[in-house]
Amino acid sequence: MPTRQEKFDAFARLHAQEGCFVIANAWNAGSAKILDALGFKALATTSAGLAFAIGERDSSNRLDRETMLANAKEIVDATSLPVSADLENGFAESPEDCASIIGGAIAAGLVGCTIEDATGNTDKPIYDFELAVDRISACVEAGRGQNFLLTARSENYLHGRPELDDTIRRLQAFEKAGADVLYAPGLPDLAAIRAVCESVNKPVNVVMGLSGPTWSVGVLAQAGVKRISVGGSFARAALGGLVRAAEEVLNSGTFAYADDALPHAAALRFMAGKGEGG
Structure with a gap:
């Protein structure tokens, strides 16, 4: 298993190379x-x-930092890949x-990790500009010299x-x-997206798989994007498969969904770290 230093080095190289890459969630x-x-x-x-996965809504008011960090460690321990965590607003103001x-x-x-400027408060959903910047500055300082890449989000x-102008100002x-x-x-x-990429000198992450328009990796690379994440869309795709299978059984009394399910043997190979083919 690679060391954390080796994982960080690999992560940094991905952000420094030409073109863009997909970071899977x-x-x-x-x-x-x-x-x-x-792959x-x-x-x-x-x-x-x-x-x-734990039967909650996606909200910093429904999750806590201990749960988030425990889940992140579970993922870190399961893979040889570098892992960055979605830590919402840091669960603090x-x-x-x-x-x-x-x-x-x-x-x-x-x-x-990513730290966002959303408050979790519907009455005032975004932190005031100065506070948002001070929060990122403090997180940068906390990670200084620790081989840690901080992603700052404007929500x-x-x-x-x-408000594109305010978004760019914040970034x-x-x-x-x-x-x-x-x-x-x-x-x-x-x-x-192009305006954001042209307005800053650091790598820009764009999320795909949400509602609304989608663009290919190649098109986003041409726009200046360095990193593409998929947010919760892979998880929702898995849940979509569950819903379709369950509805078929309930509504039709049939089980054709099993034809498209991942074979048990393939699942075993994935869990062994060997991939579907081997």
């Missing part, structure tokens, strides 16, 4: 093993995927309390604030504060 050890065996080069966790999660992330074996577009400030990767989920079109 795993929600437990089994999904991590499958994604590793299929992805890095993994991320997903708060949505974890929440759905103040810069100091937010940054305190970084030590736990490093102890779990993670080589990076405007996911919370009814389609630029996060970059100045020391964030290694910048991320604004929910950007509406390629023009907005």
